[in-house]
Amino acid sequence: MAPVARALADRGIAPSLLVTGQHPGLDLDEYRLGHFPARRFELPGEEDPHAHVARVTAAIAPLLDGGPTLLVVQGDTSSALGAALAGFTAGVLVAHVEAGLRTGDPALPWPEEEYRTAIDAGAELLFAPTETAAANLRAEQVQGAIHVTGNTGVDALLEIESALPPPSSRAGRAKTILVTCHRRESWSDGLASIAAALADLGAITDVRINFVLHPNPHIRKRMAELLDGQRHVTLIEPCSHPELIARMRAAALILSDSGGIQEEAPALGVPLLVLREKTERPEGVACGNARLVGTSAEAIAAAACRILADPAEHARMARRALPYGDGRAAPRIAAVIDDWFSLSRSGAKNLRLRNST
Known part of the structure; x- marks a missing residue:
């Protein structure tokens, strides 16, 4: 999500970060995020992922009352679903980065397949990394706007690799x-x-x-x-x-x-x-x-x-390939969100008309 936060800031949209504690000791400065306002949670890990979903939802829900216009979540973890459920409950519109990934089997992987399907069913903006992921969303007849952007994980990878020393032979x-x-x-x-x-x-x-x-x-x-x-x-x-x-x-x-x-x-x-x-x-x-x-x-x-x-x-x-995007997913996502805010400010009745499937 670091590339998305920075791309939004480049467009004058200052995001606030919710750090759920999934990765203890996460250093925001390492991802050039230290200057963004951030709220950290130290939520205990759960053997039962559904219990962790409930903890995340309960922790985030109070922050959304009268708060953000849009909540952006990424992936298919219990943290992502918990945050999305908090948004759905509070009436805050949700955008899902990495939408549309499917195996077609709820048990493989479990519970991630169920979690990402649930997020996509209620999200307003769906950022699919590939055309295949977008086709999955269309087949499910989701109500949100689908945008094929590539995956921000590739953005992060290429940025990190560019800063590494040359590889050994x-x-x-x-x-x-x-x-x-x-x-x-x-x-x-x-x-x-x-x-x-x-x-x-x-x-x-x-x-x-x-x-x-x-x-x-x-x-x-x-x-x-x-x-x-x-x-x-x-x-x-x-x-x-x-x-x-x-x-x-x-x-x-x-x-x-x-x-x-x-x-x-x-x-x-x-x-x-x-x-x-x-x-x-x-x-x-x-x-x-x-x-x-x-x-x-x-x-x-x-x-x-x-x-x-x-x-x-x-x-x-061992040939290099980029089937999941060209490293420019975050600017595309930020542009869609910027357009979405413009439509919202203009009083558009149906924000889903701008659907770049």
Whole structure:
């Protein structure tokens, strides 16, 4: 959301920030947001995501009484839905950045698929990253205005990468694999299967695996236990965004179930194996930068070995691509919001007439 806040400010629309505490210790100055008015919440994490939705809604609702004209939320987390519900309840119109992502299966991922569908159903402005996402929204006959803008995650990635030092030579990272995982649907058998795949990779081939631990204490403890004793695996503490981008860029291959990394890996030109059965971001698979392998240990290990062993196959997946936008999503979103405010001030009866589908 940092690119959106700055793009709005460039147009003379000064946003106020609500920091829900999803990322403890978030440094707003790191994203050039320190000068914006901000309200921070220290909401305790919940094993039950629905309980966290209720906490976020209760915390934000009092701030919206007689407050903002528009509430902008991003993504499909419990924080995003909680904020959107607070807006719907208070009669504050909601804009959704990253609208329209769908797997078509409410259980994969759960609860994110349900959360993003609920936000889109009530939002006034829907900023879809791709034409596929916009088509999903049209098929659902949402009432809000749909705008294809690209995704602001790509804006943030390109900005961060431009500030990093030049990457090392590919020869030095030929067998380095970066791994992240956190999806709730993998918490039982999936995590164990992913860990088994990483153990198999060490036995099959000469690789160095960097595993980034997730802040969630359940996932952190489980994966640390499962990977204990694997000498080819290095456990890495949760990273800042710039550090993670640098580690991604330095890898020969990424294994992840993260939605954001599905957008970032193609833009960096790093092959990606998606550790999920279904994805709401099919564009990366379609352009050849990513493959959907699920959580089967055998499937993960086999796919990784093929990519690392075959230079031609690796090269095909390592081409830089931007299926999720060109890095200019935030200015487009800010322009739409600016137009929306102009229509609102002019007393337009139907603000949805300006629909750039």
